[in-house]
Amino acid sequence: MNEVPLSILSGILFFLIILSAFFSSSETSMLSMNKYRLKHLVKSGHRSAKKASKLLERPDRLIGVILIGNNFVNILASAIATIIAVRIWGDAGVAIATGALTLIILIFAEVTPKTMATIHPEKIAFPASWVLTVLLKALYPLVVIVNTMSNGLMRLFGIKHIHGNHDTLGSEELRTVVNEASGLIPPAHQEMLLSILDLEKVSVEDIMVPRNEVIGIDIEDSIEEIIEQICQSRHTRMPVYNGEINKVIGILHARHAAQFLREPNPTKAALLKATLEPYFIPESTSINTVLLNFQKDHQQMGIVVDEYGDVQGIAALEDILEEIVGEFTPPQEDEEEEISILEDGSFRIEGTTHIRDINKALSWHLPTDGPKTLNGLIIETLEFIPEHPISLWVDNYMIEIQEIEDKVVKYARLEHKR
Template sequence: MNDVPLSILGGILFSLILFSAFFSSSETGMLSINKYRLKHLVKNGNKSAARVSKLLERPDRLIGIILIGNNFVNILASAIATIIAVRIWGDAGVAIATGALTLIVLIFAEVTPKTLATIHPEKIAFPASWVLSLLLKVLYPLVVVVNTLSNGLLRIFGIHHHQSDNDKLNSEELRTIVNEASGLIPAAHQEMLLSILDLEKVSVEDIMVPRNEVVGIDIEDSIEEIIEQICQSRHTRMPVYNGEINKVIGILHARHAAQFLREPNPTKASLLKATLEPYFIPESTSLNTVLLNFQKDHQQMGIVVDEYGDVQGIAALEDVLEEIVGEFTPPQQDEEEEIQTLEDGSFRIEGTTHIRDINKALNWHLPTDGPKTLNGLIIETLEFIPEHPISLRVGNYLIEIQEIEQKVVKYAKLQQQR
């Protein structure tokens, strides 16, 4: 080396620093690349993405080839820098070379290239995969030896190189990703995705039509009353029961009801013949399970029952889908909206309104771990059934009972206190 001109040694040193920068940026680029975008590109036939994906299948070998190359060029660069410094400054050149090379490598071969690779991982990783794939083939025996020793050392501590859950996401992590992608997907689509993730947290009890609002056919009524009720009904499916809602016989579909009404002499027997077998759902069943069961059993409406078999309400496929996409139809002309905005900024809300619907509509945080309706929340908070209008506070929300009907809060005025 003493006979090699300083200019050549300087050129070699400069090249080694560039190689060091390449290995440093390659490592960061490879490990920083978005795994899900990479899988998408591989699926679409991107060859560079496929090459990177193949390298990442064995991260121990990828890290091995990068560190072998990086350590080799850094050590060689240190030796050449020392030779150059000693030839220029004598014995003091060792300290000068150590300090200067440390600063140069830190700035130009570590921090700068790694920062660049973090900002643009694909632009670094895709071209680098060509070189790394070639080096892995050439130095494969050395990489295997290094990985064998390294993995053996890890196994002593009970760690295996193939044990990794980094690519797996739980529902909360997936929710975070959807929220972070607000600028990439339409707001409506984002809301639907979040609603789908919420299905496992919501039970059918949260969205069912409560039993006191269920419109059904009592087979004990006269045939004339039954026919009139069918003709005036707005529902496509109605439960048929015997005397009381707990004695459900079946479900009458509008299509079958039309056939029943076209008969010359409709009878209760022909009505029962037109009904379908009732489909029962436990009240604690999550909505994602309800949706899957509806699909599996080809059902569109179920009778919600408690642990004693008593009917608590009904839930239709439409109710479940509305949790994902929102309301399908506006209220009828003779129906008032459940939540009405008043001039003073407060809200007039029906007592039967589900708390989840209130929270979703107003972006509030009323408690949902207890009663499911506003009426239930009021009664639980008061610990008695109110007989006249009174006011109460639930957290940061002021509730003023306005109307009471048959021991049930019909309307209440709510306002959030800042």
């Protein structure tokens, strides 16, 4: 029987190396695809994505058919390369074929195609999924035999889950995804997404208006004083209380206040009739929960209370939304900004400013696991209430107290010493 010409054997060898490169790149590309983009493409009706997703549902079968094909072509290529080398160099051709084929497969059928597949997984995986689907059907009995033996071996090591890994992202993983997508998402949207992820970590105590800043209506005041206060108020909702803030009666909405003021003879009884039942929020509740409860109970403002039922402040829907999208309105003309930069590069900050707001605005890392406001942080650090302007250090932050009013730090100058 005539020997097969070397030219034909060389052509077959070349074709086998291409097949080896195909199987190598297919394996890498299929396993390197972004699972979440793949799910998006499947929902969008992308046919190749559906094929790839179907194959990835059983990674044991996918890897099985790829490795069966890859090992078959590599072994056959080795045999043919040996025949060619023996014909050319005799017995020494075995060693030459082994070394040369190893180098050729390593470069042209492993490293290069796998690197390309890692860089452009979809461009390779989608066309390959059609071929692999056909091969899986053709080699199904052999694949099942191999998988059965392989899965049985894995069970000896306690591995029972052989279906595709349905990855789920936790909040920290999702945060990383959002940060890594900075070039694809507008900065404002990225910041909002990160703020939403932070909602679970932030309690209502962090965003509430503290009780000493709450503007409300004392029902014990005269009707003339109450009317004047309503007319001068810039708020759409105000708590109504009896003598002190801890005795909240209800919430007066601006719309109901307008109806009250239109009456020919406004009375306290009419005012109480116009108030809505107060909605109370435990101070440790996360604002994520508060937001859901506001939506469920159709509320827009709540009274924040501690474990003893004492009022600590008020929280409105606007406060929660500002935590996500930032401030809606600038300070009033008669109000100073909470944080303002000085000529020397330091910052003048109001004592009632929340530490989280300072960190967020200046990209600082003042401690947030204790007091919520700058004033509270200063007092906790000093362990006494300052009566005169003094300076102190908190980590790498120099704090110089500038103004004190009613035993509260009104303004302080802060500087980050890096």
